[in-house]
Amino acid sequence: MSTIAFVGLGIMGAPMARHLVDAGHEVLGVNRSRAAVDRFVEAGGTDGGSVAEAVANADVVVTMLPDSPDVASVALGQDGIYANARRGTLHVDCSTIRPDVARQLAEEGARAGVAVVDAPVSGGEAGAKEAALSIMVGGADDDVAAARPVLEKVGKTVVHVGPAGAGQTVKAANQLIVAGTLELVAEAIVFLEAHGVSTEAALEVLGGGLAGSTVLARKGAAMVAREFAPGFRIALHHKDMGIVTAAAREAGVAIPLGAHVAGLVAALHAQGHGDLDHGALLRIVEQLSGRAEEG
Template structure:
C-alpha cells in the first residue's frame, strides 16, 4: 500500500504493542485499540493515537490489523455489529496477524469479500524479541493483489515475509511452525536435564550444540533462559496450548498422523493443567525435571 496509511491496530499485547509502535515510527497514523486501557495509554505515550472502540477506529482506516489471542476473538471483532466488516470503509484491508484456525481464516476472507473488505491472514513467528526487533517471520495467505498491498506494512514489523498461498494458507503454515517449535522446545528441555544429570558445563554444551546441526533459533533464543529457569513469558504456555489444538485439529481433518506432535501437545496440556499457563513455553523444562524426579 503506497504512501502513509491510517491504520487501526487492534490488540496491543506482548506482540501487538511493539508491532504497532514500528508502524508509528514508520510514519503511519496508527489508532490503537485494546480490551484493557493501560496498553492504549502506553501506546499513546509512544506516539500512537487512542482509537476508542473498534467501530470508531476502523471507520476511516485504510488498513486494519488484528493481533488477538484466538479464533473466537478475531471472529467477534471482525463480524460483530460493532466490528470491522460492518464499520470499515469499502476497500479497506484487514491484515490478521493473530494465530487462528485455518478454516476460520478462510471464513473471514469470504465474509470480508461479501462486505467489500480485503482480507489476508498473516500470522507471525519470532516471539516478543522478534516483535521488538521488527524481525518477525510472517507467513501470508490471500490473493496476490491483497498480499502485495499488505507487504509494505508487514515489512515494517518483519524481516521474512512470504506469500504462501490463498486465504488460510498463512495459518496452515503457522500451525506447522508451532508444531516444530513445540517439539524443539521439548527436546531442548530434555537435553538440558540430561546434560545437568551428567554434570556437564551446560553453557559450554549449549554453545557447541548451537554451532552444529542441533543449532536452531529456538535453542539460540530460549536455551540461556532455560538454564537459569527464567520463564517470563515471551510466548505463554496458554497460547502454545491453543496453537497445538489448532495443529491437531487440522491434522485430523486431513488424516495426517503427527505422533510426536500429539505427544508434545499432551505435555504442554499437562504443564498448563499444573497451573503454569502464564509462563513462557520454554517452561516445558519444568515438566521434564518433574518426570525425571529432579524438579
Template sequence: MTTVAFLGLGIMGLPMATNLVSAGFDVVGHNRSKGKADALAERGGRAAGSVAEAVRDADVVVTMLPDSPDVEQVLAGTDGVFAHAGAGTLVIDASTIRPDVSRELAAAGAERGLRVLDAPVSGGEKGAVDGTLSIMVGGSPEDVEAARPVLDAVGKTVVHVGPAGSGQTVKAANQLIVAGTIELVAEAIVFLEAHGVDTDAAVRVLAGGLAGNAILERKAAGMLARDFTPGFRLALHHKDLGIATAAAREAGVVIPLGAAVSQLVAAMVARGDGGLDHSGLLALVEQLSGRA
C-alpha cells in the same frame, strides 16, 4: 499518510504497532484494556475507545488477538470491523487462529468489499520488538502486495504462502516444530545436567553443529537460568497445538510426536503453569525425571 488501525495491543501487538509508528504510519490503537492504547499514544500513536472509532477512517486494519472466537467477534461481530470499515479497506489478521475460520472470515469480508489476509507471525516478543518477525501470509497476490509496506515494517521475512487460510496452516506447522524443539532442548538440558556437564559450554557447541536451532540461540540461556518470564505463554501454545492437531486430523495426517508434545503442554496448563513462557516445558521434564 496511511492510517492503520491496530486492534489488540498485548505482548506482541503493542511493539508491532509501535514499529508501525516508527515507520511513519498513522496508527490508531484499540485494546480491551484502555491502558495499552494509552501506552501506544505515548509512543506516537493514537488511542481509540472502540473498534468503530479505530477503523472508521483506516486504510489498513491489523488484528492481533488471542484466539479464533476473539477474531470472529472483532471482525464479524455486530459492532466489529466489517460493520464499520470502508469498502476496499485492507484487513490483516496477524493472530494465530484456525485455518477454516480464516477462510470463512476472508469470504465474509469479501462480500462487504473488504480485502482480508491471514498473516500470522513467528518470532515471539523479541521478534515483535525488533521488527524481525517471520510472517506467513494467506490471500490474493494483489492484496499481499498491497499489504507489504505494513508487513515489512514489522517483519523481516514476509512470504505469501497461498490463498486465504494458508498462512494459518503454515503457522500451525511452525508451532508444531517450535514445541517439539523446545521439548527436545529441555530434555537435552536435563540430560546434560544429570551428567554434570558444563551446560553453557555444551549449548555453545550444540548450537554450532547440526543440532543448532533458534531455540538454542534464543531460549537456552533462560532455560538454564530457570527464567520462564513469558515471551510466548504456554497457554497460547496449548491453543495453537490444538489448532494443529485438529487440522491434522481433518487432513488425515498423523503427527505422533506433535501429539505427544501437545499432551505435555496440556499437562503444564492443567497444573496452572499456562502463564509461563513455553520454554517452561523444562520444568515438567525435570519433574518427570525426579530432579525438580
C-alpha cells in the same frame, strides 16, 4: 502513509504497532485494557477508541489477538470491522487462529467489500521488538501485495504461501516444530545437568552445529536459568497445538511426536502454568525425571 487501526496491543501487538508509528503511519490503537492504549499513546500512537470508531477512519486494519473467537468477535457483528470499515479497506490478521476461521473471515470480508489476508507471525516477543518477525501470508495476490508494505515494517521475512487460510496452516506447522524443538532442548538440558556437564559450554557448542536453531539460541539460556517470564505463553501454545492436532486429524495426517508434545504442553497448562513462557516445558521433563525442585 496509511492510517492503520491496530487492534490488540499485547506482548506482540504493542511493539508491532510502535514500528508502524515509527515508519510514519498514523496508527489508531485499540485494546481491551486501557493501560495498554495509554502506553501506546505515550509511544506516539493514537487512541483509536472502539473497534468501530478506529476502523471507520482506517485504510488498513491489523488484528493481533489471542484466539479464533477473539478475531471473529472483532471482525463480525454490528460493532465489528466488516460492518464499520469503508469498502476497499484491507484487514491484515496477524493472530494465530484456525485455518477454517481464516477462510471464513476472508469470505465475510469480501461480502462487505473488505479485503482480508491472514498473516500470522513467528519470532516471539524478541522478534516483534526487533521488527524481525517471520510472516506467512495467505490471501489473493493483489491483497497480499497491498499488505506487504505494512508487514515489511514489522517483519524480516514476509512470504506469500497461498490462498486464504494458507498462512494459518503454515503457522500451525511452525508451532508444531517450535513445540517439538523446545521439548528436545528441555530434555537435553536436564540430561546434561544430570551428568554434571557445564550447560553454558554445552549450549554454545551445540548451537554451532547441526543441533543449532533459533529456538536453542533464543530460549536455551533462559531455560537453563529457569527464567520463564513469558515471551510466548504456554496458554497460547496450548491453543496452537489444539489447532495443529485438529488440522492434522482433518487432513488424515499422523503427527505422533507432535501429539505427544501437545499432551505435555496440555499437562503444563493444567498444572496452572499457562502464564509462563513455553520454555517452561523444562518443568515437565524435570518432573518426569524426578528432578523437580520441591515447592
